[in-house]
Amino acid sequence: MKRIVFLLNYPLQNQVDVGHLDVLMQSFKNALNKFDEAAIISPRDNREYRLGKKIRVKSNGFTNPLLYYLSPLKDFWTLWRLACDSDTKLIRAFAPTSGFVAGLVGKLTGKPVFLSVHTDEAVAARDSGRRPLKSLLVRFAEPLSLKWATKIGVISEHIREYAVRRGADPKKVFLHHNFVDLKKFKPGKGNNKRFVFVGRFTAVKAPLTALKAFKELGEGELWMIGDGPQFTEAKRIAGKNVRFFGSVPHSGLPAILAKCDYFIAPATAGFTLIEAFACGLPAAAADLDWTKEMVVNGKTGYLCKAYDADSLAAAMKKLLKNGVKMRAACVKKSREFSLKEFKKRELKVYGEIIGK
Structure with a gap:
């Protein structure tokens, strides 16, 4: 025994x-x-x-x-x-x-x-x-x-x-x-210039920075996944083409990510970044911690300054221009997990x- x-x-x-x-x-x-x-x-x-x-x-x-x-x-x-x-x-x-x-x-x-x-x-x-x-x-x-x-x-x-x-x-x-369960997190057929944010609505995760960057970008859609203390303020400042899902169980994430095109993380990204990669989503993500190991500029996304709406908006703009070509590299990276x-x-x- x-x-x-x-x-x-x-x-x-x-x-x-x-x-x-x-x-x-x-x-x-x-x-x-x-x-x-x-x-x-x-x-x-x-x-x-x-x-x-x-x-x-x-x-x-x-x-x-x-x-x-x-x-x-x-x-x-x-x-x-x-x-x-x-x-x-x-x-x-x-x-x-x-x-x-x-x-x-x-x-x-x-x-x-x-x-x-x-x-x-x-x-x-x-x-x-x-x-x-x-x-x-x-x-x-x-x-x-x-x-x-x-x-x-x-x-x-x-x-x-x-x-x-x-x-x-x-x-x-x-x-x-x-x-990552690669049987659940799989690439979809998204081609809608749709960005997605996943995280707690707290100052540390910077959902308000994500909304400001998207408003500055001025095109596409933004899906916001999560809940928390800043949820009410986030809804108040959100502009057009922003959809709020609230808190979503982990089992519901694969279907949502498969309908999106790009992942954004204005601050710490968490393991959801790799789940997004598995779905073929290149990222605009803060230049922090382990994110720097995952996001390679021009290959799996673009790094930006943490908590900086202007820098994030610039990275998102690059994704709209070049992101489609990065999807295969993101999926390949996710297979290491x-x-x-x-x-x-x-x-x-x-x-x-x-x-x-």
């Missing part, structure tokens, strides 16, 4: 709510190619989940907000009991806080830890409006979680550099992109850690 334990850093229900459970489920299924059982610890959660006979979910209580900061203690105790069982061969964590708990348990029990790092924590704190106390705890936990991990998967070269700066051994770090490659990398790492 071989067991892997996944320690999540959020309630599993969060992934259900945003329609991303399929992504997490793929990691669980990949693990079952090497392990007999996957145990999932879902923190601050009291729901019942049935994800499959070999996938066991432990909902880990403390839903009372007053007990929020005690949650890692309960996670530690739950993980400790599982890790002390000789059947548990590997612990997997997805963020600094869960990585800290996983790393500490791993050090005490001798069990290896596979840590995934998805973001620069300073950026995450800014983007999420995180409470100062939590930011302080994360900044403390992150270097230790990186130090204690056996293997560290990062989603971009930008995050690789960040992890090493924060104390990770470069030899432990490897590039492990998320994946296929489910097949994602699975291959995970199985390779599991083999390296626990043996063939």
Whole structure:
């Protein structure tokens, strides 16, 4: 009997709510190619989940907000009991806080830890409006979680550099992109000069910049996907040929992207950029972080200054002139993020850690 334990850093229900459970489920299924059982610890959660006979979910209580900061203690105790069982061969964590708990348990029990790092924590704190106390705890936990991990998967070269700066051994770090379901995200037949923005309507994602740039461009259509504090203001300043969809579940994105021609990201783009590439949409995107690794001027889109409507409008104008010729290159780039490659990398790492 071989067991892997996944320690999540959020309630599993969060992934259900945003329609991303399929992504997490793929990691669980990949693990079952090497392990007999996957145990999932879902923190601050009291729901019942049935994800499959070999996938066991432990909902880990403390839903009372007053007990929020005690949650890692309960996670530690739950993980400790599982890790002390000789059947548990590997612990997997997805963020600094869960990585800290996983790393500490791993050090005490001798069990290896596979840590995934998805973001620069300073950026995450800014983007999420995180409470100062939590930011302080994360900044403390992150270097230790990186130090204690056996293997560290990062989603971009930008995050690789960040992890090493924060104390990770470069030899432990490897590039492990998320994946795009290429069976769902496919090129459509869009030829309507239609731009699309996907993201939370917050100052960090800059939807108002997108609207100002589109108004300055003066042609085509703009579809706005998302919701948030700036939604009302966005509708107020929107000009002609702008359509608002509100919040759309992840399962609804493929159909929308397939009807568009160009993707725009005035600030941080997120993984939706690659989903847009899979649908053949070149991008006008801010010259930030990992976006610079994906958007190559004149090949898969154009980079612009972040939060700058004039710069974004200029990039959008270039897309109208040259974007059609970039579609094939965008689709080709997205294939680097296929489910097949994602699975291959995970199985390779599991083999390296626990043996063939």
